Amino acid sequence: MELDVLRLTADYYHKLLDAELHINEWVQDRLFIAEPFFRFVSVYLEPSNLFNVLIPLLGICGQDLLTHLVCALSLVSAVSSFEKWIYPDWRPLWRLRELYANEYAIRPGVALQSHDLSCETSGGLPCAHSMAWTALLMVVSMHLPMKNRSSSWRLTMYGLIGCCILSMWLSRLYLATEYLHQCLLSTYLAISLLASCQRHLNSLYSRRCSWAVLMVLLLGCLAMAVYFLKLHLDIDPHWSVRQAFKWCSEPTYMRHESSPIFLLARDLGNLMGVALALPVEQIRNNNSKYSHRFVGIAIVELLNYILRLGTPKQHGRFLFLAYEFIRNALHSLILVKLLPKLLCRKS
Ligand SMILES: O=P(O)(O)OC[C@H]1O[C@@H](O)[C@H](O)[C@@H](O)[C@@H]1O
Numbered sequence: 001m002e003l004d005v006l007r008l009t010a011d012y013y014h015k016l017l018d019a020e021l022h023i024n025e026w027v028q029d030r031l032f033i034a035e036p037f038f039r040f041v042s043v044y045l046e047p048s049n050l051f052n053v054l055i056p057l058l059g060i061c062g063q064d065l066l067t068h069l070v071c072a073l074s075l076v077s078a079v080s081s082f083e084k085w086i087y088p089d090w091r092p093l094w095r096l097r098e099l100y101a102n103e104y105a106i107r108p109g110v111a112l113q114s115h116d117l118s119c120e121t122s123g124g125l126p127c128a129h130s131m132a133w134t135a136l137l138m139v140v141s142m143h144l145p146m147k148n149r150s151s152s153w154r155l156t157m158y159g160l161i162g163c164c165i166l167s168m169w170l171s172r173l174y175l176a177t178e179y180l181h182q183c184l185l186s187t188y189l190a191i192s193l194l195a196s197c198q199r200h201l202n203s204l205y206s207r208r209c210s211w212a213v214l215m216v217l218l219l220g221c222l223a224m225a226v227y228f229l230k231l232h233l234d235i236d237p238h239w240s241v242r243q244a245f246k247w248c249s250e251p252t253y254m255r256h257e258s259s260p261i262f263l264l265a266r267d268l269g270n271l272m273g274v275a276l277a278l279p280v281e282q283i284r285n286n287n288s289k290y291s292h293r294f295v296g297i298a299i300v301e302l303l304n305y306i307l308r309l310g311t312p313k314q315h316g317r318f319l320f321l322a323y324e325f326i327r328n329a330l331h332s333l334i335l336v337k338l339l340p341k342l343l344c345r346k347s
Contacts, residue, residue, distance in 0.1 A: 017095055020179045021110040024092045027173040028113055038171035042117055045168065047077050047132040048257065051270065051328075052304060056297045056335065058140065060290060063340045065143045067284040069136065070332050071204070072197065074270035076135040076190050078219070080128045081263040086226055088123025088240035088260065092176045097247040112176045119253035120177050121244040122260045126186035127178045133168045134190040137161045142198075205281045212275030216268060223264050256313060262324065269325035273332030280336055288343040296343050297335075304331050 031038075045054070050073060059066030093114055099105045122128075141161060146154065169183040197204065230237040238261075244254055256262060307327050312319050 017090055018108045021092055021096055021108050023180050024112055024173050024176045025110045038174045041167055041171040042175055045133055047128050050132050050136055056301050060293050060297055063286055064284050067280055067336050068139050070336050071274050072135050072139050073132055074274050076131050076193055078267035078271050080126045080131045081267045083126055084122045085260050085264055089125035091124040092179055093118055094243045094247050114249050115175050116253040117175050118177055119244055119248035121241045121254055121258050123240045124178050125182045126189055127172055127183045129172055130168050130183045130186040131190040134165055134187045135194055137164055138194050206279045209278045212278045216272045216275045220268055265321040265325045266328050269328030270332045273329040276333050277337035283340050286340040286344040292343050296339050300334055
């Protein structure tokens with residue numbers, strides 16, 4: 001009985017995936033004129049660029065905003081990478097190509113164009129771009145001065161946020177990297193995560209460092225346990241990478257930096273940096289002059305850029321992952337803890 005229910009649910013889900021391919025096709029057919037914009041959105045507003053460029057830039061406005069952004073996005077991005085690691089879901093192009101390759105399957109009668117940016121190597125659910133972008137917009141909106149504002153001002157602001165999120169969804173649909181339901185669910189997940197964190201934000205900020213470090217280490221163990229459990233159950237832990245290799249039109253379009261294991265190292269690194277920085281209750285209100293903040297953040301980001309250029313990609317996977325973990329941990333630790341301390345001493 002239970003097995004039947006599971007089989008029915010899986011069948012229904014696969015039918016939904018096949019039907020949704022028409023939405024990707026519609027977006028590609030009707031909105032091709034906006035292709036440069038969609039490329040811009042997917043390339044420049046992707047999670048790594050948010051961490052390395054947009055968050056530090058926004059952080060010039062105040063330490064409280066910077067701390068909130070680093071903590072919220074590290075958490076949201078880590079949840080997305082864990083989901084991709086535990087259960088990598090289909091992407092539209094993989095599914096379509098599989099259907100055409102399988103002689104017994106019913107052809108959906110859809111044609112999708114593949115792009116260089118379509119060669120993602122992680123699963124489709126959740127859409128990391130939509131999750132991180134939604135979280136960033138929500139956090140920024142929480143720090144806008146809302147008191148004494150008219151309702152039409154608020155409405156305009158929420159309308160603008162909605163348009164920004166919609167642009168990200170359309171960009172991912174156009175590049176055929178995600179299904180519509182994956183984008184919608186990701187935005188929903190990001191908003192719910194932020195809402196529940198918001199309720200415990202003050203207690204999170206005043207937590208002890210050792211407690212948080214232990215949590216991040218446990219998460220690392222969980223990731224390893226999932227890997228070995230999958231091997232034990234004969235499930236390929238790198239299924240999504242293999243799908244990308246199989247169906248990407250040009251293997252050189254695939255990037256090391258987007259493989260699920262790299263995403264985990266990056267996001268656990270960010271979380272570790274935040275954990276080491278705790279407690280930040282006092283320090284997050286250390287506001288110094290904008291000019292000092294600008295110079296301080298510019299120096300940190302210049303160093304971070306140099307370290308990114310020096311990423312050892314040709315010396316084996318372990319070194320690559322360890323380097324990224326440490327670089328990201330240092331980056332968030334400096335932004336959340338060391339920078340405000342230094343700036344406070346200067347002013
Ligand atoms: O899940 P998405 O939106 O297709 O993105 C896939 C990956 O794309 C990469 O460009 C990002 O750096 C990753 O963080 C992200 O996970």
